[in-house]
Amino acid sequence: xxxxxxxxxxxxxxxxxxxxxxxxxxxxxxxxxxxxxxxxxxxxxxxxxxxxxxxxxxxxxxxxxxxxxxxxxxxxxxxxxxxxxxxxxxxxxxxxxxxxxxxxxxxxxxxxxxxxxxxxxxxxxxxxxxxxxxxxxxxxxxxxxxxxxxxxxxxxxxxxxxxxxxxxxxxxxxxxxxxxxxxxxxxxxxxxxxxxxxxxxxxxxxxxxxxxxxxxxxxxxxxxxxxxxxxxxxxxxxxxxxxxxxxxxxxxxxxxxxxxxxxxxxxxxxxxxxx
Amino acid sequence: xxxxxxxxxxxxxxxxxxxxxxxxxxxxxxxxxxxxxxxxxxxxxxxxxxxxxxxxxxxxxxxxxxxxxxxxxxxxxxxxxxxxxxxxxxxxxxxxxxxxxxxxxxxxxxxxxxxxxxxxxxxxxxxxxxxxxxxxxxxxxxxxxxxxxxxxxxxxxxxxxxxxxxxxxxxxxxxxxxxxxxxxxxxxxxxxxxxxxxxxxxxxxxxxxxxxxxxxxxxxxxxxxxxxxxxxxxxxxxxxxxxxxxxxxxxxxxxxxxxxxxxxxxxxxxxxxxxxxxxxxxxxxxxxxxxxxxxxxxxxxxxxxxxxxxxxxxxxxxx
Numbered sequence: 001x002x003x004x005x006x007x008x009x010x011x012x013x014x015x016x017x018x019x020x021x022x023x024x025x026x027x028x029x030x031x032x033x034x035x036x037x038x039x040x041x042x043x044x045x046x047x048x049x050x051x052x053x054x055x056x057x058x059x060x061x062x063x064x065x066x067x068x069x070x071x072x073x074x075x076x077x078x079x080x081x082x083x084x085x086x087x088x089x090x091x092x093x094x095x096x097x098x099x100x101x102x103x104x105x106x107x108x109x110x111x112x113x114x115x116x117x118x119x120x121x122x123x124x125x126x127x128x129x130x131x132x133x134x135x136x137x138x139x140x141x142x143x144x145x146x147x148x149x150x151x152x153x154x155x156x157x158x159x160x161x162x163x164x165x166x167x168x169x170x171x172x173x174x175x176x177x178x179x180x181x182x183x184x185x186x187x188x189x190x191x192x193x194x195x196x197x198x199x200x201x202x203x204x205x206x207x208x209x210x211x212x213x214x215x216x217x218x219x220x221x222x223x224x225x226x227x228x229x230x231x232x233x234x235x236x237x238x239x240x241x242x243x244x245x246x247x248x249x250x251x252x253x254x255x256x257x258x259x260x261x262x263x264x265x266x267x268x269x270x271x272x273x274x275x
Numbered sequence: 276x277x278x279x280x281x282x283x284x285x286x287x288x289x290x291x292x293x294x295x296x297x298x299x300x301x302x303x304x305x306x307x308x309x310x311x312x313x314x315x316x317x318x319x320x321x322x323x324x325x326x327x328x329x330x331x332x333x334x335x336x337x338x339x340x341x342x343x344x345x346x347x348x349x350x351x352x353x354x355x356x357x358x359x360x361x362x363x364x365x366x367x368x369x370x371x372x373x374x375x376x377x378x379x380x381x382x383x384x385x386x387x388x389x390x391x392x393x394x395x396x397x398x399x400x401x402x403x404x405x406x407x408x409x410x411x412x413x414x415x416x417x418x419x420x421x422x423x424x425x426x427x428x429x430x431x432x433x434x435x436x437x438x439x440x441x442x443x444x445x446x447x448x449x450x451x452x453x454x455x456x457x458x459x460x461x462x463x464x465x466x467x468x469x470x471x472x473x474x475x476x477x478x479x480x481x482x483x484x485x486x487x488x489x490x491x492x493x494x495x496x497x498x499x500x501x502x503x504x505x506x507x508x509x510x511x512x513x514x515x516x517x518x519x520x521x522x523x524x525x526x527x528x529x530x531x532x533x534x535x536x537x538x539x540x541x542x543x544x545x546x547x548x549x550x551x552x553x554x555x556x557x558x559x560x561x562x563x564x565x566x567x568x569x570x571x572x573x574x575x576x577x578x579x580x581x582x583x584x585x586x587x588x589x590x591x592x593x594x
Binding site (some may be wrong): 006008011015018021024028040044082085089090092093097105108110114122124126127142147148178179182206207209210214217225227229247251255257258262265266270271 | 427525551
């Protein structure tokens with residue numbers, strides 16, 4: 001077999017595997033445009049008899065995905081902002097300065113690096129309840145962003161450590177204080193890390209399920225898309241096409257962000273594993 | 276926030292920038308200001324819950340009560356006799372042992388193909404395989420309840436291609452539900468492990484590949500004797516990352532099977548959630564005790580991680 005033929009063969013096998021891989025999404029979009037009886041009634045046919053866009057309207061307004069979307073956007077952006085500010089500040093100090101307790105802090109970070117969320121959900125819920133933040137956006141944002149995210153802090157620390165010392169010395173000669181230096185000089189320089197942390201935190205907060213579920217058990221107005229989907233399943237278990245439309249609505253924003261920032265997504269994740 | 280910081284920012288100008296003996300504590304007060312959000316947030320939302328879990332584990336605490344009563348190790352004694360706890364524990368371990376090698380191995384195979392310069396449309400394929408990674412686990416779980424339905428496309432497709440005798444729903448069968456969850460999980464996350472592997476493979480210099488070609492090594496022998504030994508340190512790290520990920524499957528499993536049918540796919544996180552938040556009498560203390568036992572397992576894995584990474588670093592340093 002010649003090299004050319006072999007590379008074509010590889011391409012064809014890959015194409016088949018990739019087609020199977022994305023089939024669930026194709027099926028989902030197709031189901032979202034069918035009638036409910038068509039979803040399971042027409043076998044493997046992916047093309048809808050006629051396009052029923054009203055499935056989307058039903059999910060968006062009647063079922064309440066419009067408000068689920070707003071909640072998810074607010075919670076995601078709040079979490080991303082909190083994580084970036086907090087990690088950049090701490091990372092800057094950890095990367096460039098010595099202080100009492102530095103070793104202890106890093107030790108605690110490393111010890112708690114991999115705590116799964118299922119492990120601490122009960123105390124976090126109790127804490128949020130005591131702060132009277134249960135069933136509020138702020139409560140969810142703090143729950144998602146105030147703790148954890150050690151990787152973000154360490155990424156900032158690693159980046160700031162490599163910047164030349166002269167940067168601060170020049171700025172200090174110009175009379176800038178540490179806070180001005182940080183926000184005017186350092187943080188803008190660290191934009192590649194900020195982009196990485198943005199992407200990773202966005203993905204995490206957009207897709208998280210357990211914490212919003214527990215925090216909004218008693219307040220339907222606060223549901224995120226993921227929680228709203230599961231409620232939809234429980235209440236409207238036969239509206240298959242509406243369900244599919246709601247799923248598409250929920251997945252599109254994250255896929256869109258991925259499509260726009262694709263290169264950076266891949267570099268971020270590759271960079272994170274090389275650390 | 277910013278205005279508050281700016282007001283306090285006025286630096287003591289008269290202090291020389293590098294004055295050796297000057298009180299460092301006074302000059303560096305801002306360091307602690309920068310650390311404050313992390314120390315408070317991390318302390319309250321990561322460290323405190325860890326410690327509190329151990330305390331809660333010693334309480335008899337029905338969910339509707341303000342607080343619990345101390346019962347010592349009673350919860351742990353009950354856990355050891357609780358078949359459902361050990362069932363969930365076993366399911367989580369099976370999930371780990373089956374899903375992690377599958378995810379790591381398949382991703383490596385795919386990465387080797389996509390890393391080869393002869394493969395056409397590499398970037399395009401990489402994007403397609405990565406797509407499920409950006410989706411919401413809970414929604415993927417729900418969508419797959421439809422896809423896996425006995426009259427859904429997966430069952431139909433398998434019957435039509437002769438791989439299956441009669442329509443079946445793998446997620447609703449006690450013998451296969453856990454494995455259905457594993458399959459969906461591997462599908463969803465393979466793309467990110469693929470990126471890890473591609474990054475790892477990129478660290479092999481091109482001239483090593485050329486040297487192997489010159490020596491007349493075939494693709495398999497090159498992989499076995501050149502690529503694989505260089506990949507061992509990465510194998511350790513990637514396996515451990517994916518192992519920890521396999522302990523975070525609540526979203527997918529809860530929405531796909533909710534642990535059923537008859538607890539056949541109930542992983543430990545669903546057990547904790549059910550005991551703490553869904554039972555008619557929620558048992559916060561008992562669920563915490565289960566979480567603590569679960570946590571001990573995770574910490575053991577984290578220690579394994581630390582040891583593994585150190586070992587891997589050593590290898591990288593020598594090779």
